[in-house]
Amino acid sequence: MADTDVVKPQxxxxxxxxxxxxxxxxxxxxxxGSAPAYSIAATTATLVAVAGLASPAALLWCGLPMxxxxxxxxxxxxxxxNAGASYSxxxxxxxxxxxxxxxxxxxxxxxxxxxxxxxxxxxMTVALFSPENMGNVPLVTGIGAVWFLIMATCVxxxxxxxxxxxxxxxxxxxxxxVVFAIAAIVHAxxxxxxxxxxxxxxxxxxxxxxxxxxxxxxxxxxxxxxGWDVASNLNEETKNGRKASGKGGIIGVIIVFVLFExxxxxxxxxxxxxxxxxxxxxxxxxxxxxxxxxxxGKILIIAVMLSTIATLETTLIQVTRTLFAMGRxxxxxxxxxxxHPKWRTxxxxxxxxxxxxxxxxxxxxxxxxxxxxxxxxxxxxxxQIAFYxxxxxxxxxxxxxxVIFTSVKNFIFIGLWPxxxxxxxVWIFIVSIPSxxxxxxxxxxxxxxxxxIPLVLFWKKGAAYFQRxxxxxxxxxxAVSPENIDLDAPR
Numbered sequence: 060m061a062d063t064d065v066v067k068p069q070x071x072x073x074x075x076x077x078x079x080x081x082x083x084x085x086x087x088x089x090x091x092g093s094a095p096a097y098s099i100a101a102t103t104a105t106l107v108a109v110a111g112l113a114s115p116a117a118l119l120w121c122g123l124p125m126x127x128x129x130x131x132x133x134x135x136x137x138x139x140x141n142a143g144a145s146y147s148x149x150x151x152x153x154x155x156x157x158x159x160x161x162x163x164x165x166x167x168x169x170x171x172x173x174x175x176x177x178x179x180x181x182x183m184t185v186a187l188f189s190p191e192n193m194g195n196v197p198l199v200t201g202i203g204a205v206w207f208l209i210m211a212t213c214v215x216x217x218x219x220x221x222x223x224x225x226x227x228x229x230x231x232x233x234x235x236x237v238v239f240a241i242a243a244i245v246h247a248x249x250x251x252x253x254x255x256x257x258x259x260x261x262x263x264x265x266x267x268x269x270x271x272x273x274x275x276x277x278x279x280x281x282x283x284x285x286g287w288d289v290a291s292n293l294n295e296e297t298k299n300g301r302k303a304s305g306k307g308g309i310i311g312v313i314i315v316f317v318l319f320e321x322x323x324x325x326x327x328x329x330x331x332x333x334x335x336x337x338x339x340x341x342x343x344x345x346x347x348x349x350x351x352x353x354x355x356g357k358i359l360i361i362a363v364m365l366s367t368i369a370t371l372e373t374t375l376i377q378v379t380r381t382l383f384a385m386g387r388x389x390x391x392x393x394x395x396x397x398x399h400p401k402w403r404t405x406x407x408x409x410x411x412x413x414x415x416x417x418x419x420x421x422x423x424x425x426x427x428x429x430x431x432x433x434x435x436x437x438x439x440x441x442x443q444i445a446f447y448x449x450x451x452x453x454x455x456x457x458x459x460x461x462v463i464f465t466s467v468k469n470f471i472f473i474g475l476w477p478x479x480x481x482x483x484x485v486w487i488f489i490v491s492i493p494s495x496x497x498x499x500x501x502x503x504x505x506x507x508x509x510x511x512i513p514l515v516l517f518w519k520k521g522a523a524y525f526q527r528x529x530x531x532x533x534x535x536x537x538a539v540s541p542e543n544i545d546l547d548a549p550r
Contacts, residue, residue: 073387073396075142075380076403079218079296082303084226088293089311091229092286092373095318096236096343096359096366101179102282103326104339110276112255113266114323117273120264121280122316127480128448129312130472131455132291133305138458138530140301143384144291145451148530152454155525156514159390161447162381163510168285168443169378171506173416176371177203182340183364187357204417210372211413214379217402218296221372228369235362236318239347239355243325246350253331257324271494277487278441283319285444287311289373292380301533322346375412382408390521391513438495439503445488446507452481458530469536 080088106114132144141147143162150158181203185193192198213221247257260266267273290307294300297307326335326342329349338345347359383405386396399406455477456463463474492500518525 073398074403075295075383075398075405076218077296078298080222080293081298082307084222085290085293085297085303085307086310087225087229088373089287089290089307090233090314091225091369092289092377093284093311093315094286094366094370095315096232096362097179097370098283099319099322100341100343100363102279103323103342104335106276106279106323107327107332107335109279110272111266112261112327113272113276114327115261115320116263116266117276117280118283118316118319118323119262121277122284122312124480124483125284126309126312127476128452128484129287129309131452131477131480132288132308134455134459134473135451136291136294136305137301137533140294141384142292142295142380144288144294144381145447146381146384149450149454150524151528151530152458153450155527157450159514160507160510161450162385164443164447164507165381166378167506168440169374170412170416171440173207173371173374174419176367176374177207177416177420180206180364180367180371183360183367186341186344187360187364200421204420206368207371207417207420208413210368211375211409214372214375215402215404215406215409217404218293221376224372225369228365232362232365232369235358236322239350239359240318240321240325242350243321243329243346247325247328252329253334254328257328261324270490274487274490275494278491281441281444284312284315286370286373287315289377292377375409378412379405379408382412388521388524390517390524438499439506442488442491442503443507445484449481449484449488452477452484459532459536462532462536
C-alpha cells in the first residue's frame with residue numbers, strides 16, 4: 060500500500076477533549092462559576108435592601124437546599140456522564156420534554172447573564188486604571204466586550220487553556236478574598252465600626268419581615284450560588300468525570316458559602332446602610348477601603364475584575380456544552396453538536412453564542428430601552444435557575460428510588476437532602492411569581508416558553524432523545540448489579 064493510501068484515524072466529531080480538567084480543576088471551575096467576588100460586589104446591596112440583617116440567614120437557608128441540589132448533580136453524574144448535565148439526566152429520569160426544557164432554561168439564563176456580566180468587567184477595569192472615566196459608556200462597553208472576546212477565545216481553542224486561565228484568575232481572586240475575610244473579622248473585633256455588632260440571630264428567621272421578604276431574598280441568594288454546576292457540564296472533559304465533577308460542585312458550593320457569609324456579615328458590621336445603598340455596584344471596593352484605607356479598595360477591585368472575567372468564561376462553557384449535547388441529540392440544529400477537529404471544543408456553538416452575546420451586550424448599553432429590558436431580564440434568571448435545579452433534585456430521587464432506603468447515607472444524600480432542595484426551589488419559583496414585576500415574569504417564563512419552538516421543530520429529528528431511556532445506576536449503587544447480589548443468600 061502506498062503512503063498516500065494510509066487512512067488516518069478519525070476523531071469522532073461529537074467527542075470533546077477527554078481528561079482536560081483535573082479533579083482539583085473541577086473545584087476551581089465550580090468556584091469560578093459562582094464568581095464569589097463578583098457576586099458579593101454586585102449583589103450584596105440588593106440583598107441587604109431586601110433582607111437587611113436577615114441577609115446572612117438568606118444565604119444560609121438558600122445555601123443548604125443548594126447543597127442538596129449539588130448532591131443531586133453528583134449522583135446523577137455518576138449514572139450518566141454527559142456534557143448536557145441536567146438536560147440529559149432529567150430527560151432520562153423524568154421525561155425527555157422536561158429534560159429539554161431543563162437544558163433550555165440553562166441556555167437562556169446563561170445567555171442573559173453573559174450580556175449583563177460583560178459590563179462589570181469593563182467597569183472594574185476602568186475603575187482600576189482610569190476611575191475618572193467610569194462614566195464613559197463607549198469605553199466601558201468596549202473594554203467589557205474585549206474581555207468577553209478574550210474569554211471566548213480561550214473557550215474556543217481548548218479546555219486545557221480554559222482550565223489554566225481559571226487556575227490563574229480564580230486562585231488570585233480567592234487568595235485576596237481569604238486575606239480580606241480574615242482582615243474583616245479582625246477589623247470588626249478590634250476597631251470601631253459604623254454598623255451594628257454581629258448577632259447569631261442574623262442566621263435565624265427573626266429578622267425577616269414576612270414570607271414575601273424571605274422568598275425575595277432567597278431568589279437573590281440563588282444568584283449568588285448559581286454557576287457551580289459548570290463542573291458537571293465539563294464531566295466529559297474531566298479526569299474520572301463520573302465522580303470528580305460532582306465532588307467539585309459540592310466542594311465549590313461549600314467554599315463560596317463560607318466566603319459569602321463572611322463578607323455579607325462584614326459588610327453589615329463595618330459599613331453603614333446608607334453607604335451600602337450608595338455603592339450598590341461596588342460594595343466590595345468600599346469595604347476594602349474601610350478595612351485597609353488607601354489600597355484595600357483597589358485590591359478588592361482586582362478581585363472583582365478577575366471574578367467577573369472568570370465567570371464569563373465558565374458561563375460560556377455551560378451554555379456551549381449544553382448546546383453541544385442538544386445538537387448531538389438532534390434536538391436543536393445538528394451543527395451545534397460538532398466538535399472542532401483540532402481543539403475538540405464545541406466551536407460552532409461557541410461562535411454563535413459569542414456573536415449573539417456581543418450584539419446584545421453592545422445594544423443593551425447604547426439603547427436605553429434594550430438596557431431596561433435586559434435589566435429586568437436579569438431578575439428573571441432566578442426563576443429559570445429554580446426551575447432546572449428543582450428538576451435535577453426530583454430526578455435523582457426518581458432515578459435512585461430503589462436504593463434510597465438501603466443505607467442511611469443513601470437516604471440522606473440521595474433522597475432527603477436533594478428532595479428538600481427540590482421542594483425549596485419549587486416553592487420559591489411558585490411563590491415569587493405574584494410578587495415580581497410583570498415584565499420580569501413575562502421574560503422569565505416567556506424565555507422558557509420559547510423553547511417550545513425548537514422542541515416542535517426538532518421532535519422527529521431528535522427521536523432517539525425523546526424515547527424513554529432510564530438512567531443506568533452505577534454498579535456500586537445498583538441493588539441488582541451482579542457485584543451487589545449475595546450469591547449465598549437463600550432463594
